[in-house]
Amino acid sequence: MDTTYQIATQPEDAKQDDSAPVVGLKDLHKSFGTQQVLKGISLTVGGGETLAVLGRSGSGKSVLLKLVIGLEKPDAGSVSIHGQDIAGLDLDRIGEVRKTMGFLFQHAALYDSLTVEQNVAFPLQHHKKEMSKSERSARVKELLAEVGMDGHLDKMPSDISGGMQKRVGLARALALEPDILLLDEPTAGLDPISAAEIDDLVLKLQKERHMASIVVTHDLHSAKTVADRLVLLYQGEIAIEGTFEELRHSDIEFVKEFLKDS
Amino acid sequence: MIDENAGTAAGTPTPWPGLILMSPAVTSCKNLIVGFLEWFGELGMFFWQVLRAAVTPPFEFREVYRQLDEIGSKSLPVVALAGGAIGVILSLEARQSLTRFGAKSMLPAAVVFAIMDETGPIITALVASGRLGAGIGAELASMKVTEQIDAIEASAVNPYRLLAAPRILACILMLPLLTLAADFSGLVMGWVTQTMAEPVSFYRFIHLGFKGATFHDLLPPTFKTAIFGLIIGLIACFQGMRTQGGAEGVGRAATSSVVLSSLFVIVADVVLVKAILILFP
Numbered sequence A: 001m002d003t004t005y006q007i008a009t010q011p012e013d014a015k016q017d018d019s020a021p022v023v024g025l026k027d028l029h030k031s032f033g034t035q036q037v038l039k040g041i042s043l044t045v046g047g048g049e050t051l052a053v054l055g056r057s058g059s060g061k062s063v064l065l066k067l068v069i070g071l072e073k074p075d076a077g078s079v080s081i082h083g084q085d086i087a088g089l090d091l092d093r094i095g096e097v098r099k100t101m102g103f104l105f106q107h108a109a110l111y112d113s114l115t116v117e118q119n120v121a122f123p124l125q126h127h128k129k130e131m132s133k134s135e136r137s138a139r140v141k142e143l144l145a146e147v148g149m150d151g152h153l154d155k156m157p158s159d160i161s162g163g164m165q166k167r168v169g170l171a172r173a174l175a176l177e178p179d180i181l182l183l184d185e186p187t188a189g190l191d192p193i194s195a196a197e198i199d200d201l202v203l204k205l206q207k208e209r210h211m212a213s214i215v216v217t218h219d220l221h222s223a224k225t226v227a228d229r230l231v232l233l234y235q236g237e238i239a240i241e242g243t244f245e246e247l248r249h250s251d252i253e254f255v256k257e258f259l260k261d262s
Numbered sequence B: 001m002i003d004e005n006a007g008t009a010a011g012t013p014t015p016w017p018g019l020i021l022m023s024p025a026v027t028s029c030k031n032l033i034v035g036f037l038e039w040f041g042e043l044g045m046f047f048w049q050v051l052r053a054a055v056t057p058p059f060e061f062r063e064v065y066r067q068l069d070e071i072g073s074k075s076l077p078v079v080a081l082a083g084g085a086i087g088v089i090l091s092l093e094a095r096q097s098l099t100r101f102g103a104k105s106m107l108p109a110a111v112v113f114a115i116m117d118e119t120g121p122i123i124t125a126l127v128a129s130g131r132l133g134a135g136i137g138a139e140l141a142s143m144k145v146t147e148q149i150d151a152i153e154a155s156a157v158n159p160y161r162l163l164a165a166p167r168i169l170a171c172i173l174m175l176p177l178l179t180l181a182a183d184f185s186g187l188v189m190g191w192v193t194q195t196m197a198e199p200v201s202f203y204r205f206i207h208l209g210f211k212g213a214t215f216h217d218l219l220p221p222t223f224k225t226a227i228f229g230l231i232i233g234l235i236a237c238f239q240g241m242r243t244q245g246g247a248e249g250v251g252r253a254a255t256s257s258v259v260l261s262s263l264f265v266i267v268a269d270v271v272l273v274k275a276i277l278i279l280f281p
């Protein structure tokens, strides 16, 4: 179904190869004023792989995700998506790259003048113009059903709870069937049952659609469930990278403390 | 405080102690100028981005239509009211002075020309600066601080094309129409005022008023408001979309859009009045 835009954005078949990283970050630096937030982050994420990013509040996790999609520009270092460096692309060309990415904002960032249904329909309206109205609304319902929000089509974002907004945001991120999923705390503010449902959804998408995902989370249980690999940010650098078990057996003091409840 | 400064000035071997006294003023003045130039440069880049986005597909016709409706219906009542009030004032004033000079028969023409040449356009632009500057500025600013503009970008949609271009275009198209509405309302109220003092039919009032008027007198002043529309739309979108810092930022963006757009409308009017006098003598 989405072959058309995959061909458009990935002309070389080689890039479909599992071994080539879908997201590659090299030595990223980012400061705001005098505050150095990221001091040299290098990471890769392959197709079908989920990477969890952990770190204390304010450690730069959200900034890192925004660098990946180009909403923030790095002071140094590079971001490549499907092997293409996104630095210096103008808005329309980076848009082509972004069509293959789904982004969930930490505070959902729903359009407050649009209903839940219109929010999810927004990317489809702009990028799937060939879809008829009825096809589109069927697709929107399907997406909202996946996140358990299909009973709230006509509500305004201000009339639903934070956790519900988050789930609508996730449905919107999935609308274009991205092959890269960037999630900023998808389970924050959700009850354990909804959180587990979101985890299941992420796992399912990873299996079925071979997505590369980066999930920022404070929820260790969720990180353990969905992630193949985890990184822990500490003072602008990657303190440790590895599987959950590897992290748990680390001797680094900060890592031990961070994971002591798991 | 001045004594202190004078003391240091005397103690140091400076050719002109006055310079030191003035130096805070000089630096703040310099900062102001540098700040303004920076702002102006950024505004220029913003305009360029919007222009580029506006002339390349996909075109957001539906958004333009929605904004035309929004901007027109939002501003029409206030603009008409302001125009009407100006009509009354001009009619009263003109009556006073023209009676004194014994040129009372000139009254309709005086009112028509005063309204259509300058007062109608500038009042419309200033009222629109307030109404639209604050409206657009606050709307876009609140979208910015709640990351909705980032979300538009993340959905691979160009916010310059979706948000800025339709609003600016709608301002450009709407301002001349709003001006005509203000003019009309001004003429009607001018006539009402006149006819209460000295009955005259509306038809006759208009006939006398427009006698000797050519299109050259009336069209350029009306159409120059398209440029006011550009200024208002551009500044409001720019101030809104570059906002930072939460709810406070939204307030600041709304205020600064109104202040800056009214200011630039007046400055532009000076230039435009002169240009029209040169081009349409």
Ligand SMILES: Nc1ncnc2c1ncn2[C@@H]1O[C@H](COP(=O)(O)OP(=O)(O)OP(=O)(O)O)[C@@H](O)[C@H]1O
Pocket: A032, A037, A055, A056, A057, A058, A059, A060, A061, A062, A063, A064, A106
């Ligand atoms: N636009 C910005 N301007 C200035 N500083 C910023 C900006 N965005 C982020 N920061 C700073 O960067 C640091 C990291 O912010 P970030 O939002 O990435 O934290 P985080 O790890 O996501 O935290 P949390 O877990 O609380 O969401 C913070 O200290 C923040 O103040």
Ligand SMILES: [Mg+2]
Pocket: A061, A062, A063, A106, A184
């Ligand atoms: Mg964050």
